[in-house]
Amino acid sequence: MRKLFLGLFLATAATTAFSQKEDSILIKQISDEILNNGKAYDNLRHLTKQIGARLAGSQGMVKAEKWGLKIMQESGADKAWMQECMVPHWVRGGKDLAKASFIPSTPAKKGGPYPAAVNKELDIIALGNSIGTGKTEIVAEVMVVNSFDELEKRKEEVKNKIIFYNYKFNDTYINTFFAYRDAGQYRGQGPSRAAKYGAKAVIVRSMSHAADNNPHTGATRYDSAYAKIPAVAIGLRDADWLAEQLKTQTIKVSLKTNGYFLPDTIGHNVIGELKGAEFPGEIITVGGHLDSWDNCEGAHDDGAGCVQTMEILRAFKAIGYTPKRTIRFVLFANEENGTRGAAKYADEAKKNNEKHIFALESDAGGFTPRGLGLTGTDEQFEKFLQWKPLIAPYGASDFNKGGGGADINPLNRAFKTPTASLNPDTQRYFDIHHARSDVFEAVNKRELELGAVNMAALIYLVDKYGL
Amino acid sequence: MRKLFLGLFLATAATTAFSQKEDSILIKQISDEILNNGKAYDNLRHLTKQIGARLAGSQGMVKAEKWGLKIMQESGADKAWMQECMVPHWVRGGKDLAKASFIPSTPAKKGGPYPAAVNKELDIIALGNSIGTGKTEIVAEVMVVNSFDELEKRKEEVKNKIIFYNYKFNDTYINTFFAYRDAGQYRGQGPSRAAKYGAKAVIVRSMSHAADNNPHTGATRYDSAYAKIPAVAIGLRDADWLAEQLKTQTIKVSLKTNGYFLPDTIGHNVIGELKGAEFPGEIITVGGHLDSWDNCEGAHDDGAGCVQTMEILRAFKAIGYTPKRTIRFVLFANEENGTRGAAKYADEAKKNNEKHIFALESDAGGFTPRGLGLTGTDEQFEKFLQWKPLIAPYGASDFNKGGGGADINPLNRAFKTPTASLNPDTQRYFDIHHARSDVFEAVNKRELELGAVNMAALIYLVDKYGL
Numbered sequence: 001m002r003k004l005f006l007g008l009f010l011a012t013a014a015t016t017a018f019s020q021k022e023d024s025i026l027i028k029q030i031s032d033e034i035l036n037n038g039k040a041y042d043n044l045r046h047l048t049k050q051i052g053a054r055l056a057g058s059q060g061m062v063k064a065e066k067w068g069l070k071i072m073q074e075s076g077a078d079k080a081w082m083q084e085c086m087v088p089h090w091v092r093g094g095k096d097l098a099k100a101s102f103i104p105s106t107p108a109k110k111g112g113p114y115p116a117a118v119n120k121e122l123d124i125i126a127l128g129n130s131i132g133t134g135k136t137e138i139v140a141e142v143m144v145v146n147s148f149d150e151l152e153k154r155k156e157e158v159k160n161k162i163i164f165y166n167y168k169f170n171d172t173y174i175n176t177f178f179a180y181r182d183a184g185q186y187r188g189q190g191p192s193r194a195a196k197y198g199a200k201a202v203i204v205r206s207m208s209h210a211a212d213n214n215p216h217t218g219a220t221r222y223d224s225a226y227a228k229i230p231a232v233a234i235g236l237r238d239a240d241w242l243a244e245q246l247k248t249q250t251i252k253v254s255l256k257t258n259g260y261f262l263p264d265t266i267g268h269n270v271i272g273e274l275k276g277a278e279f280p281g282e283i284i285t286v287g288g289h290l291d292s293w294d295n296c297e298g299a300h301d302d303g304a305g306c307v308q309t310m311e312i313l314r315a316f317k318a319i320g321y322t323p324k325r326t327i328r329f330v331l332f333a334n335e336e337n338g339t340r341g342a343a344k345y346a347d348e349a350k351k352n353n354e355k356h357i358f359a360l361e362s363d364a365g366g367f368t369p370r371g372l373g374l375t376g377t378d379e380q381f382e383k384f385l386q387w388k389p390l391i392a393p394y395g396a397s398d399f400n401k402g403g404g405g406a407d408i409n410p411l412n413r414a415f416k417t418p419t420a421s422l423n424p425d426t427q428r429y430f431d432i433h434h435a436r437s438d439v440f441e442a443v444n445k446r447e448l449e450l451g452a453v454n455m456a457a458l459i460y461l462v463d464k465y466g467l
Numbered sequence: 468m469r470k471l472f473l474g475l476f477l478a479t480a481a482t483t484a485f486s487q488k489e490d491s492i493l494i495k496q497i498s499d500e501i502l503n504n505g506k507a508y509d510n511l512r513h514l515t516k517q518i519g520a521r522l523a524g525s526q527g528m529v530k531a532e533k534w535g536l537k538i539m540q541e542s543g544a545d546k547a548w549m550q551e552c553m554v555p556h557w558v559r560g561g562k563d564l565a566k567a568s569f570i571p572s573t574p575a576k577k578g579g580p581y582p583a584a585v586n587k588e589l590d591i592i593a594l595g596n597s598i599g600t601g602k603t604e605i606v607a608e609v610m611v612v613n614s615f616d617e618l619e620k621r622k623e624e625v626k627n628k629i630i631f632y633n634y635k636f637n638d639t640y641i642n643t644f645f646a647y648r649d650a651g652q653y654r655g656q657g658p659s660r661a662a663k664y665g666a667k668a669v670i671v672r673s674m675s676h677a678a679d680n681n682p683h684t685g686a687t688r689y690d691s692a693y694a695k696i697p698a699v700a701i702g703l704r705d706a707d708w709l710a711e712q713l714k715t716q717t718i719k720v721s722l723k724t725n726g727y728f729l730p731d732t733i734g735h736n737v738i739g740e741l742k743g744a745e746f747p748g749e750i751i752t753v754g755g756h757l758d759s760w761d762n763c764e765g766a767h768d769d770g771a772g773c774v775q776t777m778e779i780l781r782a783f784k785a786i787g788y789t790p791k792r793t794i795r796f797v798l799f800a801n802e803e804n805g806t807r808g809a810a811k812y813a814d815e816a817k818k819n820n821e822k823h824i825f826a827l828e829s830d831a832g833g834f835t836p837r838g839l840g841l842t843g844t845d846e847q848f849e850k851f852l853q854w855k856p857l858i859a860p861y862g863a864s865d866f867n868k869g870g871g872g873a874d875i876n877p878l879n880r881a882f883k884t885p886t887a888s889l890n891p892d893t894q895r896y897f898d899i900h901h902a903r904s905d906v907f908e909a910v911n912k913r914e915l916e917l918g919a920v921n922m923a924a925l926i927y928l929v930d931k932y933g934l
Contacts, residue, residue, distance in 0.1 A: 031639065031641075032639045035638040035639050036638055036639065041678070171502040171503055171913075172498065172499045172502050172503065174860060174861055174862065174917070176913075209912075209913065211508070368835070368892045368894050370837075393641060394641055397864065397865065398864065425835045425892065427835050427911055427913045427914045427917065428911050428914070431911070444894055444895050444898070445676075445678055446638075446643075446676065446894045446895075447894045447895070450641070450894065
């Protein structure tokens with residue numbers, strides 16, 4: 001028995017060694033193709049500079065969908081199509097304005113112009129999904145709180161004020177997504193928690209540690225139990241200024257925002273497919289989201305994920321790789337303020353009784369790849385870990401438990417599909433996330449391409465071995 | 468015996484666990500200090516924007532040295548001083564100019580103006596240490612070669628030509644320093660290898676894969692056996708244009724450069740010191756180089772290494788850390804075109820019979836940290852590896868054999884001092900290296916700071932445990 005075991009072991013080891021070498025060669029071929037002949041960067045230039053912002057429902061969305069379909073076809077999809085879904089249609093409606101004025105010791109004459117010692121324009125932007133101030137601005141005294149705890153303690157003071165949440169991004173987290181998760185609750189819950197106590201509007205400190213003053217938008221959520229009140233994010237330098245002034249002064253802010261919802265409209269997931277040669281019924285999904293906020297080019301969020309997704313398709317075709325399983329390359333609709341594309345994709349999969357064996361998402365910026373994360377069973381994670389030596393040389397060397405993304409998580413909930421995420425370096429992401437600085441120039445060609453390389457390597461391995 | 472061994476093992480394990488926890492807390496303290504209160508970014512802003520370029524011998528060098536000494540003192544050095552050394556004093560001497568013209572089928576009248584179909588200015592920059600073209604420009608036909616092999620094969624054609632080395636940066640290396648090492652030989656040896664066969668001047672394709680057209684300078688080395696000829700680097704877009712034109716056209720380039728050497732002058736290493744409380748005779752060195760090329764702000768190369776070095780000093784003092792061993796924080800002189808500062812530092816160490824137990828250098832850009840490399844004995848490497856779990860959470864998770872840098876390698880040669888390098892992510896470095904785009908704006912605050920955090924952690928561990 002011992003000998004038999006030994007023989008089996010050696011045979012397995014030899015096969016593994018052979019496969020590993022073969023895999024290593026194939027992955028190098030993919031990498032060379034992407035680094036030498038990559039189209040991701042040029043595609044991103046087009047998406048950001050020729051199309052630009054593309055919030056759900058906008059003209060940009062429509063243009064981006066058409067363009068995406070064309071690139072899927074040009075990249076060599078066996079089949080490419082649009083999957084229709086209804087998307088929310090929030091519009092900013094005009095320029096968001098905020099002006100801070102010191103309140104002098106003698107009150108302003110009722111109805112008269114506001115006599116201010118200082119009249120400082122604040123760099124602000126309305127939060128996505130927020131309502132506007134109406135035809136005239138809201139003018140109210142600002143009350144700064146540094147946390148929800150402070151809000152609760154001082155709830156009696158809130159009525160008729162503009163609440164300024166000055167909760168700081170925690171710089172001591174090495175992975176900046178932890179700081180985002182931590183601070184993000186003020187953007188999500190802040191308006192309704194202040195409305196509960198009668199606040200007129202909300203200003204939140206931008207979820208960022210940037211050295212500049214650009215305000216960062218992003219979706220807020222109203223709790224239907226309370227009044228919907230206008231809500232804006234403020235740039236960090238202006239937030240610091242405002243907090244500093246409030247230590248010694250009473251300050252009023254005049255706020256004008258114009259956001260509103262139009263009726264839901266038609267949007268699409270854009271899908272390209274390579275049919276599997278051996279197991280066409282087993283579907284692997286890889287994607288990013290095509291929509292972006294309206295105030296930027298959405299280069300990192302998530303133009304990067306979209307062009308990486310299509311680059312994998314292009315590279316597979318360019319090197320003549322025929323997948324065993326069916327691979328779907330998906331540009332999801334409406335991730336930013338509704339995730340209707342994600343829901344639609346999973347619903348269709350259920351309806352068509354599809355078998356989704358794996359999904360991978362890139363939605364953390366086009367920065368240098370550092371790792372891959374996987375949500376799955378222990379066995380799946382063990383298998384995934386074995387591929388680390390093959391992928392790590394290309395940058396993604398941290399293989400972590402926990403992965404996925406807003407666009408593929410519904411697959412996991414519906415089918416227990418294991419989901420993974422590309423985890424790029426996080427240091428620069430929240431400098432530009434949802435801000436006007438999320439532009440093409442902030443993306444580095446090689447970093448973007450290496451993201452695609454690492455994703456392609458994982459897709460190849462799952463395609464070949466299953467998961 | 469078994470019990471005794473077990474007892475010993477448990478005692479050791481417990482001590483190790485305790486120390487690891489203590490170390491982990493101390494390193495977190497350092498990290499929080501740097502990420503919350505860091506001065507590295509502001510210091511870098513001053514160095515790049517108020518002082519700027521600082522090639523050995525320049526006024527910028529003198530200003531930077533004075534500033535460095537002041538920051539060492541402000542950061543809390545027990546002692547700070549300048550270590551004098553003679554440095555070469557190469558000056559660019561004026562604007563480098565190159566103009567390409569097609570050679571028409573009928574030759575230009577001798578001495579007359581050059582009748583060109585196209586007159587295209589090329590974005591070029593003279594290589595450091597190169598000689599100028601003299602009072603008038605060199606005008607000569609361009610011969611493109613893609614490699615030294617091609618040069619050798621076509622050596623009969625070289626005489627009186629301008630040789631254009633169009634050797635491309637190899638994009639398929641994941642670590643871009645390999646591409647740099649590979650292409651760098653054309654900058655270093657190119658001029659003399661062409662002069663050997665009678666070339667009049669040399670143009671080298673910039674050692675970069677940037678998407679822009681900025682030319683990248685850097686030192687060349689003349690082989691004294693051959694004539695010294697002018698040598699420039701050309702931006703990548705212009706290199707591609709020139710190579711493309713040369714496929715079908717004969718092209719002359721008119722070249723004007725103005726470089727020359729003034730007599731050697733006085734420069735300084737700037738040194739700050741924390742005296743060791745237990746083993747003051749054991750010296751740990753950490754540093755970067757203060758000089759930069761004259762065409763840029765030297766933000767990544769190597770302003771970053773300098774401000775990181777001083778940040779470690781500041782953070783140690785800020786958290787009240789008293790080192791066991793003596794730690795020297797060094798801003799080295801003249802790394803770019805002579806390494807005289809490095810030589811001086813090692814010479815003085817020999818003269819004073821100092822004991823140098825470890826040296827760490829940061830000279831690969833202020834990008835997000837990915838690893839640490841060590842040159843040392845196998846035992847030293849093993850010890851170093853054991854610290855990986857303590858440092859990896861801060862970004863430097865690749866612990867590799869081989870480390871050091873131009874400024875600390877002389878210590879290794881003199882004393883077998885183990886030397887280490889901070890290895891940041893390499894993807895963006897050669898976009899800006901030695902080019903006008905190496906400016907403050909290309910540096911990210913957190914990435915810069917995290918470099919200092921990882922370096923500080925390693926210095927702390929070596930200080931505590933030796934190596």
